[in-house]
Amino acid sequence: MALSEVGSMTQHIGASYFPLSALKTISGRVIKRSQGRIKIPGLLVIDTPGHSVFINLRKRGGSVADIAILVLDVLRGFEAQTYESLEILKSRKIPFIVAANKIDLLSGWISKAESSIIDRMQSQSEDADVRQLDEYLYNIIGTFSRLGFKAERFDKIRDFTKSVALVPVSAKTGEGVPELLSVLIGLTQQYIRKKLRVSRGAAKGTILEVKEEPGLGTTINVIIYDGVLHEGDTIVLGGKKEPIVTKVRALLLPKPLDEIREPRDKFTLVKEVKAAAGVKVAAPAIEEAIAGAPLYAVDKKNPVNLLIESVSKELEKLRIITDKIGVVLKTDTLGSLEAIINELENNGVPIRMADVGDVSRRDVVEASIVKIEAPVLGVILSFNVKIPNDVEEESSNRGVKLFENTVVYRLIEEYMEWAEKQREAITKSSLESLVRPGKIKVLPGYVFRKSKPAIFGVEVLVGRIKTKYRLIKTNSEVVGEIAQIQDKGQPVGEAIAGKQVALSMREPIVGRSFIEGDVLFVLVPENDAKELLEKHQSSLSLEEIEVLNELSGIMRKRNPLWGL
Numbered sequence: 001m002a003l004s005e006v007g008s009m010t011q012h013i014g015a016s017y018f019p020l021s022a023l024k025t026i027s028g029r030v031i032k033r034s035q036g037r038i039k040i041p042g043l044l045v046i047d048t049p050g051h052s053v054f055i056n057l058r059k060r061g062g063s064v065a066d067i068a069i070l071v072l073d074v075l076r077g078f079e080a081q082t083y084e085s086l087e088i089l090k091s092r093k094i095p096f097i098v099a100a101n102k103i104d105l106l107s108g109w110i111s112k113a114e115s116s117i118i119d120r121m122q123s124q125s126e127d128a129d130v131r132q133l134d135e136y137l138y139n140i141i142g143t144f145s146r147l148g149f150k151a152e153r154f155d156k157i158r159d160f161t162k163s164v165a166l167v168p169v170s171a172k173t174g175e176g177v178p179e180l181l182s183v184l185i186g187l188t189q190q191y192i193r194k195k196l197r198v199s200r201g202a203a204k205g206t207i208l209e210v211k212e213e214p215g216l217g218t219t220i221n222v223i224i225y226d227g228v229l230h231e232g233d234t235i236v237l238g239g240k241k242e243p244i245v246t247k248v249r250a251l252l253l254p255k256p257l258d259e260i261r262e263p264r265d266k267f268t269l270v271k272e273v274k275a276a277a278g279v280k281v282a283a284p285a286i287e288e289a290i291a292g293a294p295l296y297a298v299d300k301k302n303p304v305n306l307l308i309e310s311v312s313k314e315l316e317k318l319r320i321i322t323d324k325i326g327v328v329l330k331t332d333t334l335g336s337l338e339a340i341i342n343e344l345e346n347n348g349v350p351i352r353m354a355d356v357g358d359v360s361r362r363d364v365v366e367a368s369i370v371k372i373e374a375p376v377l378g379v380i381l382s383f384n385v386k387i388p389n390d391v392e393e394e395s396s397n398r399g400v401k402l403f404e405n406t407v408v409y410r411l412i413e414e415y416m417e418w419a420e421k422q423r424e425a426i427t428k429s430s431l432e433s434l435v436r437p438g439k440i441k442v443l444p445g446y447v448f449r450k451s452k453p454a455i456f457g458v459e460v461l462v463g464r465i466k467t468k469y470r471l472i473k474t475n476s477e478v479v480g481e482i483a484q485i486q487d488k489g490q491p492v493g494e495a496i497a498g499k500q501v502a503l504s505m506r507e508p509i510v511g512r513s514f515i516e517g518d519v520l521f522v523l524v525p526e527n528d529a530k531e532l533l534e535k536h537q538s539s540l541s542l543e544e545i546e547v548l549n550e551l552s553g554i555m556r557k558r559n560p561l562w563g564l
Contacts, residue, residue: 027182030116039189043181067187068096069180074103074136074168078143084409086147091342097165097183098151100140104170106132114174117167118155137166154183161190202299203229203275207237210289216250216282220289223278229297230272235283236307238293238334240357243311245304250282290315290356292334319355325374326350327415328367330359332384336408340383343412349419350377358386359402361394368398375426376419379403383411431536437529437547438463438522440471442514448502451509453483456516459500462543463522466494470523471505476557478523479514480507497543521551526562 024038031038068089072082089096104111110124121130137153144151144164151164165183169176204226213219220237222229229235233248252267273279281295294314296307318338320329327349331337334356341354353366359382371378379401387402395402401418405411439462446457458465465471471479484504485492495501508514524532529548532540540548555562 026114027178027185030118030178030182031185038185043184043188065092065094067184068094069099069184070096071099071101071171072140074100074133074140075105077136077140080407080409084407087343087409088339091339095187097154097167097180097187098140099171099176099180100137100166100168101171103133103168103175104173106136108132111170111173111175114177116178117169117176118179120175133168137168140166154179160187201227202302203227203233203235203273203295203297205229205295207289207291207293207295208278209291210286211280213280213282216252218287218289219252220281220283220286220295221278222281222295224273224275226275227297228272228274229277229279229281231270234298234304235281235295236298236304236311237286237295238290238311238315239288240290241288243308243315244286244289245308246283246285248281248283252280252282290334291332292336292338320351321353321355322351324350324352325370325377326352327370327377328352328363328380329354330363330380330382330385331356336383339408340381340411343408344381347412347416349415352377358388359391361391364391364394364398364400367395367400371398371400376422379415381411381415383408427536427539430531431539434528434532434536435469435522435524436464436466436532437524437540437544437551438465438469439547439550440465440520442510442516442518442520443500444516446502447510447516450511453504453506454508454510454513455502455504456510457500457502458520460495460497461519462497462547463541464494464496465503465522471520472523472554473514473518473520474554476554477513479520480505521547521554524548524551526555 027038070082070085070089072078103109103117108125110120112120112123121133124130134153141151141153149164150162151166154165154167157163157165160183167176167180167183169180203224205222205224208221208223210218210220229248229251231248231251235246235248237244237246251270251273253270253273267280270279294311296302296311298304298307315334318334318341320341327344329337329340329344329351331340331354337354337356341351344351352370353363359380363380367378367380369378380395381403382405384406387404392402394400403411403415403418405414438460440458440460443457443459447455448457449455465482465485467482467485470481473479482503483506485495486502486504487495487499492501510516514520529551533545533548537545552562
């Protein structure tokens with residue numbers, strides 16, 4: 001939500017400007033009841049349908065939004081996009097309140113349009129209806145608590161700077177809106193009233209969306225958060241390849257209460273727009289404009305060359321193009337690029353390339369290079385962008401994994417889950433390639449054949465044995481290699497601790513190479529032993545680690561330099 005003291009503002013851009021008179025009409029009774037008064041001239045509430053537009057409300061050093069309203073379905077509580085929006089609010093340090101919406105759907109709830117929620121709770125026919133509402137709010141408060149936030153129903157809060165206020169509302173009937181606005185007014189006056197001022201300089205803004213309009217061509221929906229934008233102004237804005245310099249051909253505002261994204265009525269042509277404002281800008285050569293990018297108007301204090309440099313630096317800070325080992329990221333807007341980069345960094349995921357635009361063959365090539373050295377990082381993460389058929393085919397041919405989603409939270413989650421499974425598979429494969437420790441005992445009375453091959457019964461005391469494993473005695477003498485393992489007459493690939501099986505070995509002679517009752521060890525190569533202890537110790541039992549230490553002592557008899 002952006003705020004302004006400019007009294008001439010109207011309702012626009014999926015937003016509504018509430019002048020002082022409207023605030024008094026809607027919330028005056030509630031504010032008077034709490035012995036407060038309105039000290040601001042109005043509020044501009046920007047409606048961003050979904051988090052994807054909200055994350056484009058960005059400017060250098062923070063967000064265009066000063067305070068946010070996080071809307072929750074009171075019946076369903078937290079959903080995927082709720083967590084995502086909350087992460088964005090935290091990362092940008094934006095104070096917020098919660099509108100617990102759809103109270104009109106509560107079983108037995110009696111609604112009255114545009115009324116105070118306190119009045120509605122007091123007039124419900126059954127106390128159970130209010131208790132039902134409190135139960136839903138309690139669940140939401142519990143989730144906030146688990147996420148590290150102190151939250152409470154708004155009328156139970158004394159200090160709104162220390163607790164997140166939950167206001168039960170109905171967007172359909174208007175119930176609770178008076179309290180929602182009154183809490184918003186209070187927070188505005190407490191947090192940012194001193195920062196509010198009328199701005200007369202050159203416009204500064206952020207592009208919300210790039211959109212094709214019939215009869216106008218490509219247009220940009222812009223939030224002007226500082227200064228004044230005029231028809232005919234030269235502007236500099238962020239483009240896909242480089243900053244765009246163009247002139248404002250037309251400024252268009254939707255009718256009051258109308259949406260700039262999907263207006264029901266025709267736009268109104270205006271000569272200028274003052275901050276804070278939302279406006280559709282028509283200008284030549286803006287097809288390559290990027291949502292989430294900055295827009296600046298040129299004046300004497302801010303010449304074109306200076307603004308081009310400023311926009312370039314801002315875009316360069318977000319775009320990542322390196323030769324590092326890391327993932328490739330492509331998004332639709334700078335806002336989503338910024339949000340996902342932050343999430344990846346918070347999860348310790350390195351980035352090789354991050355940019356705005358559709359996935360390209362070059363992205364696949366870059367990811368395939370990474371995949372050779374780091375299979376888990378040789379992937380492409382795409383957020384709300386196109387993946388052409390030839391690019392998808394190229395990725396399949398090169399074995400590059402593509403992740404697609406339109407929800408930041410889900411995109412990161414899907415990749416992290418896949419990466420964890422891949423790491424486990426790689427670890428398992430690496431572990432299986434190593435010779436594992438094992439200790440066996442030759443069972444007395446179970447020698448079936450003394451030589452060529454020797455066949456005898458053993459018990460696996462610790463660890464495991466496999467075919468082709470070599471065995472040694474406690475004096476470091478090599479016995480030979482296991483040719484076959486049989487369990488109850490059937491050949492098996494391995495036997496683990498506790499099993500009694502028969503072994504077949506070509507080299508030894510029972511009675512000369514070893515005798516019944518002897519203990520034999522698996523001959524673990526020195527490099528395998530070191531790797532087991534350094535990289536896979538968590539996969540070994542304490543007994544297996546002890547066997548490796550015993551083996552180390554045995555092997556030093558043959559080679560004093562052998563050791564773990």
